[in-house]
């Protein structure tokens with residue numbers, strides 16, 4: 088596998104969880120950009136947003152992803168907001184294979200309680216506001232090479248399906 092694989096999709100759809108397992112199956116390296124950013128600042132995303140601001144988070148996210156997507160043979164999970172930045176979308180589409188993990192809001196909202204404490208972008212928002220954000224964000228995920236409808240898929244099934252789709256490329 089020469090090009091790296093970049094997993095995109097709304098926060099909590101399983102980019103980190105599936106990315107790790109996919110890398111294990113493909114026997115290649117795994118990079119989670121949120122984890123890399125958190126390691127750089129030595130704090131969680133919520134605290135980076137509070138202490139340094141979202142602008143700084145997005146700048147670091149952009150620099151890291153533009154570099155990482157040009158590496159060979161990695162599985163890279165990016166944050167749910169990464170594709171809001173055109174420079175990131177362009178670099179990933181040019182250098183990597185971009186896989187969109189596509190989950191419906193109906194399934195996604197069952198996960199919300201798992202996500203609220205650690206996702207700064209969700210904090211203080213009502214369910215309707217989160218639904219609007221979810222709907223707005225779908226447009227930015229339209230740029231991808233492979234779409235994986237992920238409702239109902241457990242981790243093993245999702246990884247197997249991605250593996251099968253990659254073989255067809």
Ligand SMILES: Nc1ncnc2c1ncn2[C@@H]1O[C@H](COP(=O)(O)OP(=O)(O)OP(=O)(O)O)[C@@H](O)[C@H]1O
Pocket residue numbers: 096097098099100101102103104105121164165166167168198201206240241242245
């Ligand atoms: N296929 C799945 N089936 C059931 N639960 C899952 C599945 N994938 C992920 N989860 C659970 O959903 C939660 C969010 O998953 P994960 O952290 O991988 O999402 P993410 O897309 O990386 O989110 P973010 O964009 O915020 O980084 C975790 O608690 C994880 O265990």
Ligand SMILES: O=C(O)C1=C[C@@H](O)[C@@H](O)[C@H](O)C1
Pocket residue numbers: 097098121132165166167168169205206207208
């Ligand atoms: O959707 C978003 O804007 C975010 C998602 C997370 O993965 C983190 O990158 C951060 O919490 C922002």
Ligand SMILES: [Mg+2]
Pocket residue numbers: 102103104119121164165166
């Ligand atoms: Mg993640």
